[in-house]
Amino acid sequence: MNKKQIFTSEVENLKITTLMDDKADRQKSYLAQHGISFFIQFTANGKDHTLLFDTGQEYEPILYNTEALSLDLSKSEKIFLSHCHNDHTGGLVGLLKKIDKKIEIIGHTDLFRDTYKKMDQLVYKGVSEKNSIENIEKNGGKLNLTKEPFEIFPGAISTGQIERDTGTKPTGYVNQVGEDNYETDYFLDDMSVVFNLKDKGLFIVTGCSHAGIVEILDHSVKVTGNDKIYGVIGGLHLLNKDEVEINEIIAKLENFNLQFISAGHCTGLAAEYLLSKKYGEKFKSLNAGKVFEI
Ligand SMILES: [Fe+2]
Numbered sequence: 001m002n003k004k005q006i007f008t009s010e011v012e013n014l015k016i017t018t019l020m021d022d023k024a025d026r027q028k029s030y031l032a033q034h035g036i037s038f039f040i041q042f043t044a045n046g047k048d049h050t051l052l053f054d055t056g057q058e059y060e061p062i063l064y065n066t067e068a069l070s071l072d073l074s075k076s077e078k079i080f081l082s083h084c085h086n087d088h089t090g091g092l093v094g095l096l097k098k099i100d101k102k103i104e105i106i107g108h109t110d111l112f113r114d115t116y117k118k119m120d121q122l123v124y125k126g127v128s129e130k131n132s133i134e135n136i137e138k139n140g141g142k143l144n145l146t147k148e149p150f151e152i153f154p155g156a157i158s159t160g161q162i163e164r165d166t167g168t169k170p171t172g173y174v175n176q177v178g179e180d181n182y183e184t185d186y187f188l189d190d191m192s193v194v195f196n197l198k199d200k201g202l203f204i205v206t207g208c209s210h211a212g213i214v215e216i217l218d219h220s221v222k223v224t225g226n227d228k229i230y231g232v233i234g235g236l237h238l239l240n241k242d243e244v245e246i247n248e249i250i251a252k253l254e255n256f257n258l259q260f261i262s263a264g265h266c267t268g269l270a271a272e273y274l275l276s277k278k279y280g281e282k283f284k285s286l287n288a289g290k291v292f293e294i
């Protein structure tokens with residue numbers, strides 16, 4: 001397959017530090033909370049780069065873990081928000097105050113929509129009030145909202161909106177599009193980051209994989225023109241699926257011949273167990289405080 005021009009460089013020394021996950025690493029004292037945040041460091045074109053991927057639910061436990069890991073958050077050059085949910089965007093303004101400089105924040109054009117979970121009544125699930133556009137901008141955030149794939153740093157791209165068949169099935173979530181007007185929310189804002197790993201292939205970082213992990217991998221191959229995917233890290237959102245459905249997805253993942261898979265957060269314990277059974281040593285559990293040098 002011909003490599004498309006979206007990558008202008010390869011990436012080396014990829015280091016992913018898990019600032020937040022639903023479980024905490026046992027090696028040291030770290031805090032866990034439902035949510036995800038990664039501090040990602042790498043070298044491209046001989047230059048070091050740092051990307052903060054998602055900001056968890058609250059900034060305080062992330063700051064605690066950052067100190068325990070001796071990391072300097074102010075070294076973040078850009079922030080990527082995988083989607084609107086509070087467990088990925090909740091800590092944003094708190095972390096901006098700590099970063100304390102002008103910084104680009106990348107997300108989908110629908111990031112700030114009014115999205116609700118349908119329960120006995122509608123429960124708001126969008127970006128919280130404390131992380132409003134006004135508060136973000138007041139604290140140094142410069143929003144770059146786009147649904148197109150583009151290169152964030154040399155060798156690292158946003159997938160943009162994931163192409164997929166949304167069908168007509170209800171998702172249990174709705175977007176408010178008028179005073180009394182709602183339509184199904186398909187989480188079209190769900191985006192991932194893809195690295196062009198030297199000698200290895202693509203490496204994909206996901207938030208919740210609401211678009212579907214197989215769809216995300218297919219889309220990444222299409223956007224990059226590279227069908228060699230080395231690895232995946234993040235939430236796979238399989239927690240509401242039964243064993244048959246999980247095994248169907250694992251069977252589809254086999255086509256990609258992944259050499260590294262680390263899944264936590266909304267993956268669900270049943271899916272984590274089945275993935276670890278399938279992938280053996282190639283499966284790494286994901287915990288707050290865990291560092292991966294890939
Ligand atoms: Fe999530």
Ligand SMILES: [Fe+2]
Nearest residue numbers: 083085208210
């Ligand atoms: Fe989510």
